[in-house]
Amino acid sequence: MKLKKKILRTIRRYSGLMLTAALLLTSSCRQEEDSVFIGEDPRAIQANSTLATLLQQTSLFDGSADNILDNASCIALKLPVTATVNGQQVVIDTPEDYLVVEAIFDAFTDDVDTLVLDFPITAVQADFTEVVLADANALAALAQGCGGENQPDDDLECADILYPVSVSIFSPSQELIDVEILEDDEDLYDLIEDLNEGDIIAAIQFPVTVLLADGSRVDAGNLEQLEAILQSAAGTCDEDDDNDYNDDDCDTCTTQSLTDVLTGCSAWTVDELELGDADLEDSYEGLTFEFLADGTVTATSATESYTGSWTASGSGNNIAVTINIPGLDDFNAQWTLHEIQQVMELKVDLRQSNGDRLRFEGACGTGGGGDDGPGDDDGPGDDDGGTDTLSPVLTAGNWAVFSYLDEGADATATYAAYTFTFMSDGTVQADNGSVVTGTWSTSNGGTELVLDFGANPPLDEFNDSWDVLQFTDTRVELRDVSGDGSPNDLIFEKL
DSSP: OOHHHHHHHHHHHHTTSOOOHHHHHHHHHHHHHHOSOGGGOTTBOOTTOHHHHHHHHHHSOOOGGGHHHHSOTTEEEOSOEEEEETTEEEEEOSGGGHHHHHHHHHTOSSSOOOEEEOSOEEEEETTSOEEEEOSHHHHHHHHHTTOSTTOOOSOOOSEEEOSOEEEEEEOTTSOEEEEEEEOSHHHHHHHHHHHHTTSOEEEEOSOEEEEETTSOEEEEOSHHHHHHHHHHHTTSSOOOOSSOTTSOTTTTOBHHHHHHHHHTOSOEEEEEEEETTEEOGGGGTTOEEEEOTTSEEEEEOSSOEEEEEEEEEOBGGGOEEEEEOTTOGGGOEEEEEEEEEOSSSEEEEEEOTTSOEEEEEESSOOTTTOSOOTTOOOOTTOOSOSOOOHHHHHTSSEEEEEEEEETTEEOGGGGTTOEEEEOTTSEEEEESSSEEEEEEEEETTTTEEEEEOOSOTTGGGGOEEEEEEEEOSSEEEEEEEOTTSOEEEEEEEEO
16 A cells, blocks of 8 residues: 555544644654644655655666666566567566576577567656556567656665665644554555645654665765765666666676586586687587596597696686687687576586677586476487476477578479488488488487488488477477588478
């Protein structure tokens, strides 16, 4: 219930009458102690004053945390919501689930990220009011009112009032109504609304503690100090009102957190290695890395073993990671830590300013994973221990080639007569009147699909390890990038 409703009900109750004996005693004692009317009390906030404005700006609801969903900083979608993210359905129950959406977006760098929300959805606005949105057009119209990315807005995000805060509430005739305890920003926002509309007089009980963006706390002993603190805090921090979910993944990274992640898992594989225009991760399939706290790193496969060193220095988005493994020159460089992902999958993403990228994936559990559940049987040949949701989709029916672009050339017609059936034993049958049997498997938690039809044209064109761009129960989109950077795109659709 808003403060205004509660206060106005009390005012009406005593309209035209004197307060009860208890309130009269309180008022008389107060007047004897202070020798001033409440309207002159130095603790009373003046309506529509600079301080009143600052307090209301500080208490506005900040909607920027879920910009990955709505691209709007002045509203937030009320959870839970359901979204289809790159073809995968995700139920977003808590703010932590925004990281799940980001993990799906981050899985590939050469795909088009899509997010489709299920409507109706309830949106919370800056003044804490809620509105039900029937469709995407309604959301877009509401979001338009927020302005563009990082545009100046009324929300003062660089300081927070620490609650509870005690406020004495008086009627416009200076009669004490109540002492309210503000528990959160919504209470404070409503209080300032009532104050500015002339329905009440409000006197803050000091001290009031303010939390600043750098984590420090400062106490205000009076109205002037509180106003000065809030004015000084405005504009002193990055309010992160942009829609680029991927620009601040290492704001809180440290060399210790990186060390803990790398040394906490003894089996890392190369998830992505992009040097220049070449994708080289397939060249290192089967190679497992182990990072040790003493700065050594080993890389082993069934037939080879390498030993080298690694170091990390810096902080935040400027952590330099240097790798030197004799015999593995593609890895030897100074990289910048871009992200530590611990949701859904365990990954460490390293970048260089020229666009080169190295991403390791750990074959260890993550906070967002857990034990395999129904349908998470990892599929034929899946060797990463991750949660593979692709295999159950592929084995649940017959498939046809919806589209095949061979380095941009449309070769779909070549496969129009084929029906593909993926068996749970790891074989795949391609039938166009005569049957060709090949093999299939998944890796990296179902993010890669390996096909092998042997020396059987034209099916041998599909012999490769394909990146799974996105999939649904009826559609699987795959891509393979050749050594010269030319993409091959293959799409299966269920019959």
